Amino acid sequence: MSGYRIACIPGDGIGVEVTGEARQVLDRAAERHGFRLRWTEFDWSCERYTRTGRMMPEDGLERLAEHDAILLGAVGFPGVPDHVSLWGLLIPIRRAFDQYVNLRPVRLLPGLVSPLAGREAADLDMVIVRENSEGEYSRIGGRHNPGTPDEFVVQQSVFTRRGVHRIIRYAFELARERGGAVCSATKSNGLVHSMPFWDEVFAEVAAGYPDIPHEQCHVDALAARMVLRPDRVDVVVASNLFGDILSDLAAAVVGGLGTAPSANVNPERRHPSMFEAVHGSAPDIAGRGLANPVAQILTAAMMLDHLGEHAAGAAVRDAVDAVLRDGTVRTPDIGGRATTGELGKAIRDAV
Amino acid sequence: MSGYRIACIPGDGIGVEVTGEARQVLDRAAERHGFRLRWTEFDWSCERYTRTGRMMPEDGLERLAEHDAILLGAVGFPGVPDHVSLWGLLIPIRRAFDQYVNLRPVRLLPGLVSPLAGREAADLDMVIVRENSEGEYSRIGGRHNPGTPDEFVVQQSVFTRRGVHRIIRYAFELARERGGAVCSATKSNGLVHSMPFWDEVFAEVAAGYPDIPHEQCHVDALAARMVLRPDRVDVVVASNLFGDILSDLAAAVVGGLGTAPSANVNPERRHPSMFEAVHGSAPDIAGRGLANPVAQILTAAMMLDHLGEHAAGAAVRDAVDAVLRDGTVRTPDIGGRATTGELGKAIRDAV
Numbered sequence: 001m002s003g004y005r006i007a008c009i010p011g012d013g014i015g016v017e018v019t020g021e022a023r024q025v026l027d028r029a030a031e032r033h034g035f036r037l038r039w040t041e042f043d044w045s046c047e048r049y050t051r052t053g054r055m056m057p058e059d060g061l062e063r064l065a066e067h068d069a070i071l072l073g074a075v076g077f078p079g080v081p082d083h084v085s086l087w088g089l090l091i092p093i094r095r096a097f098d099q100y101v102n103l104r105p106v107r108l109l110p111g112l113v114s115p116l117a118g119r120e121a122a123d124l125d126m127v128i129v130r131e132n133s134e135g136e137y138s139r140i141g142g143r144h145n146p147g148t149p150d151e152f153v154v155q156q157s158v159f160t161r162r163g164v165h166r167i168i169r170y171a172f173e174l175a176r177e178r179g180g181a182v183c184s185a186t187k188s189n190g191l192v193h194s195m196p197f198w199d200e201v202f203a204e205v206a207a208g209y210p211d212i213p214h215e216q217c218h219v220d221a222l223a224a225r226m227v228l229r230p231d232r233v234d235v236v237v238a239s240n241l242f243g244d245i246l247s248d249l250a251a252a253v254v255g256g257l258g259t260a261p262s263a264n265v266n267p268e269r270r271h272p273s274m275f276e277a278v279h280g281s282a283p284d285i286a287g288r289g290l291a292n293p294v295a296q297i298l299t300a301a302m303m304l305d306h307l308g309e310h311a312a313g314a315a316v317r318d319a320v321d322a323v324l325r326d327g328t329v330r331t332p333d334i335g336g337r338a339t340t341g342e343l344g345k346a347i348r349d350a351v
Numbered sequence: 352m353s354g355y356r357i358a359c360i361p362g363d364g365i366g367v368e369v370t371g372e373a374r375q376v377l378d379r380a381a382e383r384h385g386f387r388l389r390w391t392e393f394d395w396s397c398e399r400y401t402r403t404g405r406m407m408p409e410d411g412l413e414r415l416a417e418h419d420a421i422l423l424g425a426v427g428f429p430g431v432p433d434h435v436s437l438w439g440l441l442i443p444i445r446r447a448f449d450q451y452v453n454l455r456p457v458r459l460l461p462g463l464v465s466p467l468a469g470r471e472a473a474d475l476d477m478v479i480v481r482e483n484s485e486g487e488y489s490r491i492g493g494r495h496n497p498g499t500p501d502e503f504v505v506q507q508s509v510f511t512r513r514g515v516h517r518i519i520r521y522a523f524e525l526a527r528e529r530g531g532a533v534c535s536a537t538k539s540n541g542l543v544h545s546m547p548f549w550d551e552v553f554a555e556v557a558a559g560y561p562d563i564p565h566e567q568c569h570v571d572a573l574a575a576r577m578v579l580r581p582d583r584v585d586v587v588v589a590s591n592l593f594g595d596i597l598s599d600l601a602a603a604v605v606g607g608l609g610t611a612p613s614a615n616v617n618p619e620r621r622h623p624s625m626f627e628a629v630h631g632s633a634p635d636i637a638g639r640g641l642a643n644p645v646a647q648i649l650t651a652a653m654m655l656d657h658l659g660e661h662a663a664g665a666a667v668r669d670a671v672d673a674v675l676r677d678g679t680v681r682t683p684d685i686g687g688r689a690t691t692g693e694l695g696k697a698i699r700d701a702v
């Protein structure tokens with residue numbers, strides 16, 4: 001029986017709740033499909049930070065490296081600045097393991113209703129391919145004249161040819177697989193160094209895919225299009241920042257963050273990939289059974305696909321679809337009264 | 352009879368068409384309200400660039416400086432790179448005249464339907480206060496190792512205390528006037544220099560307005576909120592880039608860019624302010640009478656307000672509302688068959 005070593009980092013807030021459900025669903029799927037998941041749980045979190053001054057131990061990355069994949073809940077906690085929690089855990093993992101693709105598929109799930117009038121599942125099926133290793137998320141920068149009226153701050157974005165090329169290539173390959181089209185989101189009229197460079201590399205890569213329809217969009221216009229013509233959006237490739245904004249927006253047009261999965265992928269499989277839902281730790285609703293576990297469960301299904309267990313991944317997705325289509329067990333964010341645990345169990349039972 | 356000198360730059364594409372209509376509406380309003388508008392028309396555009404190699408003449412800014420306000424259509428033309436057209440005209444004007452506020456009110460106009468299900472005018476009334484003089488739109492940056500596989504590009508954002516402070520202050524004053532609340536859009540978890548600085552200044556300014564509700568949002572979450580809970584968005588203050596994205600998105604949730612006005616304001620009135628709709632030159636539909644002139648006409652109404660002609664400004668807005676409510680004359684983008692000129696005339700007649 002094949003087995004996989006999975007590192008599980010529940011993190012903070014609702015991350016703990018939804019990861020608990022996802023883990024049980026995965027175990028059930030593994031059992032049904034004849035493989036084993038061997039879990040190592042890590043308590044790395046803001047809670048740990050307030051105790052120890054570190055989000056993860058010094059050898060954290062080495063310990064993760066021994067695993068086939070990482071399932072992460074969410075990190076973030078009032079009182080711990082975001083830049084500590086994220087740059088002390090999430091972002092180092094993304095970068096150390098060269099998880100340069102942040103894959104965010106977005107579809108309207110059965111039985112759910114889009115906030116957009118008259119839009120149905122057929123109109124709402126897109127994937128955001130977000131660059132996950134460089135770009136606007138950079139630590140280069142700082143303050144001049146701090147504390148004075150003349151204070152100013154600079155922040156530098158960095159885009160490498162290699163980094164831009166590989167993410168765009170990934171998007172084209174995905175579009176070919178889906179039989180879809182690629183839209184590249186930039187802002188070359190405002191950001192005159194980084195974005196024209198991205199456009200240039202996009203044109204070069206596109207030339208190698210004459211069979212794939214593609215276009216370059218301004219990010220502002222694309223945001224508007226997601227609301228006005230989401231049926232005309234398929235695969236979106238975008239920088240770290242633009243991909244972040246567009247994927248939250250895309251999740252909103254299918255009803256919210258409660259169902260939006262996400263994977264941080266190292267396509268070459270040289271390092272473990274990390275699976276974490278789009279949503280955050282939501283301290284306002286944490287610990288009360290209000291969180292929707294679907295996003296994390298669909299995220300876990302992406303992990304199964306990545307491990308090569310496609311039948312099990314599909315079974316989890318089918319179970320989610322079946323439970324939502326049935327509609328009797330739903331969390332409050334999607335119009336029901338069930339708890340996190342009740343919805344998790346319903347999905348588990350349906351696997 | 353008081354008079355105002357207005358510089359008119361129709362620009363390219365539909366900019367020419369919609370500015371023509373706006374100008375006629377303004378002349379009618381002036382006549383009715385007892386003041387005069389003295390127009391100087393400038394042919395500065397991409398068309399001019401292809402002829403002369405410059406978007407505007409060397410003394411362009413000096414000539415504009417002699418005017419009380421600037422009405423601009425749109426610039427942009429296939430074949431002229433955006434960074435030429437914009438950094439050769441639009442952005443130098445915004446900066447030379449210290450038009451540090453880009454004001455973008457968004458409301459659902461009478462008779463129009465939001466793409467969001469069940470949302471009505473009462474839910475959709477917001478203003479984006481966009482920083483317009485610094486931030487992400489910067490020319491600092493460049494390429495390393497151009498043309499090699501090791502090529503990379505850096506792009507620097509610059510935020511000054513003075514620049515951030517004044518735009519946030521403006522937003523709070525506006526919220527006080529509207530009886531509203533301020534939401535500041537940042538991304539401090541990803542952009543660890545610029546955005547925490549903005550948050551810091553925001554907290555400082557907010558402390559001076561204990562009566563105004565305010566909050567700090569992540570830009571990704573705010574984009575989602577604009578779709579999921581637009582009724583919970585009032586005054587948004589954001590950086591140049593975030594304000595750009597959020598204002599296109601906000602325009603989309605009220606039905607599109609055809610009706611979204613915008614003003615580039617120098618609040619101290621040391622320099623002329625510039626009035627240009629949110630939309631661009633739309634080369635795909637230019638010259639065919641398809642453009643909706645409403646955005647530019649409402650933009651022109653903002654200019655009247657700025658000149659102190661509030662009654663005339665209100666009359667123009669009322670005329671737009673009346674014509675749209677009536678519904679018989681509409682351009683295709685808002686579900687009708689009228690031409691740009693027919694809708695412009697209907698509004699003019701209603702003033």
Ligand SMILES: CC(C)[C@H](C(=O)O)[C@@H](O)C(=O)O
Binds near residue numbers: 220629
């Ligand atoms: C054309 C472009 C530079 C401009 C901007 O981003 O400022 C436009 O999108 C706008 O919103 O006014």
Ligand SMILES: CC(C)[C@H](C(=O)O)[C@@H](O)C(=O)O
Binds near residue numbers: 086244278541
């Ligand atoms: C928490 C934050 C740093 C993160 C990001 O922007 O990458 C989150 O918003 C996400 O989308 O994964």
